[in-house]
Amino acid sequence: MPTELPPTRWEFPSPEVAGTGDLIGQGADLEPATILAAYRQGIFPMPVRRSGAMTWWSPAQRGILPLDGLAVSRSLRRSCRRYVIRINTVFDEVVAACADPGRPGGWISPEIIRAYERLHQLGWAHSVEAWTPEGQLAGGLYGLAIGGFFGGESMFHRQTDASKVALVGLVELLAAGGDAERRLLDLQWRTPHLASLGAVEVSRATYLELLDQSLKLPPPPAFGGPIDRDEGFRGV
Template identity: 50%
Template sequence: LPPNRFRFPDPRNAPPSGFVAAGGNLAPETIVGAYRAGLFPWPHDGVDTLWWSPDPRAILPPERFHVSRRLARRVRQGRFRVTLDAAFAQVIAACAVRPEGTWITPGIMRAYLRLHTLGWAHSFEVWNPEGALVGGLYGLRVGPLFGAESMFHRATDASKIALLALCRFAPRDGIALIDVQLPTPHLDSLGAEAIPRAEYLRRIAAAGL
């Protein structure tokens, strides 16, 4: 990628809500540069180029992913097939369909589709026995960091199976840190932990991002 021509403010000075800056663009080098700086784009009110670094930050250590008895049973049944990067456009489009509205704007969708074409953005897909896409997630890979952006399901536990696939794939492919951005009760139940922003920034710096 060409050098990122925008310099982001120091996220350590941002409020706990995480808002760091507005402006720039959604070029691949800008988004990758944001992740390297501990930021991510999160549109609000029709503005795509808003950059955030919340405090605390939610991460999911791959080894801590919680497999419930029900999820373990579904995995053992072998009804679902999981793929990597087989249907990125379908996954991000499905993630954008939410009754409460979505932050995945057309601009964000185009930006991540381009990042996928360039080999930076990836998806995990979950398919049912009939060959229908019933779950998945997508995110951005920057060295040992995977920034999980969004996931969806059309069948019970399908998004959890996609996240489990990511956690199993991570150590085999050199992913040491899965960033899930904002703490939520659902992510907490799956093994995510909230860490101070300063600790998150320390970890990505130590990883050489």
Template identity: 60%
Template sequence: MRAVTPLEPPPTPWRLEAPPDDSSGDLWAVGADLEPGTLLAAYRLGLFPMPLRDGLGWFSPTRRAVVPVDPFTPSRSLQRAARRYEIRVDTSFAAVVARCARPGEPTSWIDGAIMSAYGRLHELGWAHSVEAWDEDGLAGGLYGVSIGGLFAAESMYHERTDASKAAFVGLVRRLREAGDADRRLLDVQWQTPHLERLGAVEISRAEYRRRLVVALPLPSPLA
């Protein structure tokens, strides 16, 4: 059962540091672990993990993709998508993560260790899923980490048309309704054409860190 109020885990034993603003390259460090305390410390520094062939990488992109929560005006197609589905939060977290992993696809980075790690964060109240449901069941969704006013979106998937888009619109609405929309930070890591169509823009590492400092003290809308 997920905690209603996030529980702070034991602190990480690792010495984590954020890269300088002018550091080149997106990969900053290799090693450490995926314990809850390590993950939370990393996100609070603007880092996120991805498995590498020979270890665990910690990334801080020089150009970070974020979606402005205020203003956010969904296109007509996004609005239509949102009306087609019922949006739920945290009713099928494990299923969303498992389906985001796209089993059998060689490009998938979500392995068993990642699924287990974010499952532990979910049990502590820090990781959440936003889901799109229809009459046939779970149709798509996304998951990520919520710390204060930061929501770090990790991955999304859909099994039926526009279901992930509907979940995304539902997430943004939840963030907006929590207040302080101009201070909240919706992080989507790297820009892609799909994310650009959802409203993502690129900012510098320095600007991301500035916004992160502002966002973290805010109350989480998903706790």
């Protein structure tokens, strides 16, 4: 089970103060308790690429993926059969791959990496990994889980469709926890790529309602500890 932490010394403003904008504020710190408090209010951190300043966001239109809305094409279904899904076996490697500075639009700073590695050690952050049968890490994603909420942070792939397969695996894992209609898979913003997989936009007010009900649920069993390579399972 995740390690409970004392309250953060920071107080975040209500997301409503952003109005029609997405930016909530700047500053604070990246202590685990601070990040958890932010997510529980519908806020997440993201550094400004040029200045390195830490900013906090709550999009007016939030990207989410309903667990019953995942779009799995025939080609993706075939790809799912080519990989094995594993949980938390190489969290640091997944984050490092997502933070590759050579990736277009990269935003994951060394400070973010350290923060989420600490959250992983405390049982709050998790990786979902797509492996080849030969034992190569082909792609994956990582994010933060609180109860029935999962906040997806970033994903990467080294082989065709591997990050999509990891997302399919994540949806299966979340749904396996029961009460699938009350669980929340947060994607921050809906991109064209995520939209092709079934992501939708909801208003901030709707998102906060969904967040509130998801936080009351227990976490999926798979996030209780690492699933090692011999226990991996194949996607659909």
